[in-house]
Amino acid sequence: xxxxEIAKAAKKHDIQIRLFHGKxxxxxxxxxxxxxALRAQPHASAGGRIRITEQGEIVSLKYSHPFIAERNLEQLxxxxxxxxxxxxxxxxxxxxxxxxxxxxxxxxxMSEYRSLVYETPxxxxxxxxxxxxxxxxxxxxxxxxxxRASGNDIGQLRAIPWVLAWTQSRHLISAWYGIGTALEKExxxxxxxxxxxxxxxxxxxxxxxxxxxxxxSLAKADLGIARAYAELVESKEVRDKIFSRIESEYERSxxxxxxxTGHAELxxxxxxxxxxxxxxxxxxxxxxxxxxxxxxxxxxxDEGERxxxxxxxxxxxxxxxxxxxxSSG
Numbered sequence: 001x002x003x004x005e006i007a008k009a010a011k012k013h014d015i016q017i018r019l020f021h022g023k024x025x026x027x028x029x030x031x032x033x034x035x036x037a038l039r040a041q042p043h044a045s046a047g048g049r050i051r052i053t054e055q056g057e058i059v060s061l062k063y064s065h066p067f068i069a070e071r072n073l074e075q076l077x078x079x080x081x082x083x084x085x086x087x088x089x090x091x092x093x094x095x096x097x098x099x100x101x102x103x104x105x106x107x108x109x110m111s112e113y114r115s116l117v118y119e120t121p122x123x124x125x126x127x128x129x130x131x132x133x134x135x136x137x138x139x140x141x142x143x144x145x146x147x148r149a150s151g152n153d154i155g156q157l158r159a160i161p162w163v164l165a166w167t168q169s170r171h172l173i174s175a176w177y178g179i180g181t182a183l184e185k186e187x188x189x190x191x192x193x194x195x196x197x198x199x200x201x202x203x204x205x206x207x208x209x210x211x212x213x214x215x216x217s218l219a220k221a222d223l224g225i226a227r228a229y230a231e232l233v234e235s236k237e238v239r240d241k242i243f244s245r246i247e248s249e250y251e252r253s254x255x256x257x258x259x260x261t262g263h264a265e266l267x268x269x270x271x272x273x274x275x276x277x278x279x280x281x282x283x284x285x286x287x288x289x290x291x292x293x294x295x296x297x298x299x300x301x302d303e304g305e306r307x308x309x310x311x312x313x314x315x316x317x318x319x320x321x322x323x324x325x326x327s328s329g
Contacts, residue, residue, distance in 0.1 A: 007046040034072070038079035038207035045080040052076070061326075088238030098200050101186060102207065108185050109178035116177065116245060117154060121150060124152060124237075124243040129233040130226075131165035132295055132318065133157075139315050146182075168318060168328050169229040170288065173246060175217035186293040187256065192289060197260045212270075215257050219266040220325065223250055232296065284324035291317035301308050 003019065010017040034052075038045060055064065063069040117123055127133060165173050187193040200207040226246070233239035254266065267274035294314055299304060 003041060003046070010046060016049065016290040017046050017048065018051050020051045020053070034076055034079065036079075036205070036209055038076070038083060040209040045083050048084045049311070050076075050080055054119055084194065089283050094199075095204070098204050098207065101196060101200065105179075105182040105186060109182035111178075112181040112249070113178035116173075116242075116249075120242070120245075122238040122241055124154060124239050125235065126154065126230075126233055127154070127165070130230045130239070130243075131169040131171070132291060133161060133165040134312075135295060135314055136161045136164055136168075136318065139311070139318065163327075164318075166324070167325055168288075168291070168321050170220075170222040171229075171246060172217050172221040176214050176221070176253055177246070177249055179214050180249050180254075180256050183256035184252050185259070187259070194259060198262070211257060211260055214253065215261065215266055216270070216273065218254055218257065219274070220282075220327075221250065222285075223247055225285065227290055228289065232292065280324050284321055287317045287320045287324070291321070 009015075020305075025229070038050075062072045067137065163174050166172050183197065186197060190196075197207075201211055202208075209249050223246075226302075227243065230243040233242075258264070259265070261269070263269065291314065294310060298310055298314060303311075
């Protein structure tokens with residue numbers, strides 16, 4: 001909606017604008033299918049102008065090989081051209097109604113997310129022990145420190161280590177947590193709640209892309225492995241309280257997404273990605289258990305006593321999991 005209003009104002013006053021889109025590698029940092037994302041946001045490239053920045057390792061992944069680089073540039077270019085040349089769907093009043101639903105979904109999902117992350121006192125303890133966030137900070141992965149300021153305040157944690165920590169531990173909550181509560185509340189709000197969401201998914205590219213991204217993130221999460229990381233939490237009370245809440249939200253999210261898409265299982269319409277995950281997981285899963293095993297040893301030692309061999313081993317698990325998950329942060 002903001003992009004649309006900016007584009008309308010610019011057109012009214014005969015001003016050329018170019019929106020700057022920052023794309024991370026992971027969905028929770030703006031990644032995902034570039035072509036479909038731009039087609040779902042027809043005002044993102046107002047006047048056929050757009051500026052995009054790609055996260056460091058994604059530049060290599062997408063553009064280091066000429067054939068792959070050409071394909072990625074082709075997808076971006078055709079999306080911009082299509083948004084300028086192809087007519088927008090004539091949704092009219094339906095679009096205004098859908099935007100009202102989307103506003104409610106955004107508020108409800110944000111409320112649930114903040115309730116867990118910022119309003120649950122035990123969450124910080126869970127984050128520090130059930131994810132390798134301390135290891136990530138120690139390895140100094142990235143061009144900047146993990147935190148903007150010293151201390152354990154979650155608000156000071158930068159986005160890259162935050163996303164990387166949840167990806168490494170296969171929770172991936174930064175990509176999907178809250179959507180289940182929001183969708184379930186909307187479905188139960190009226191007899192036609194689910195029917196309205198199905199209609200939105202079928203006819204509104206923006207909502208379809210949002211649900212599809214959530215579906216991908218839910219498929220990449222693995223609560224079996226996440227539970228193994230949760231066992232690193234010393235307090236059983238904290239572990240059970242936080243993990244059970246994450247598990248419940250995961251089940252709500254999967255149930256709601258499948259109800260809206262009409263699929264029997266996640267990624268039913270993305271067989272290539274499903275097959276990729278199926279082939280990839282057996283090679284990535286052992287790295288998680290190696291990381292858990294040696295992360296316990298690493299944490300049991302004082303900083304000055306940690307041998308370089310152990311640091312290198314853990315760094316290798318971080319790199320291997322990130323490469324296997326096709327996502328760092």
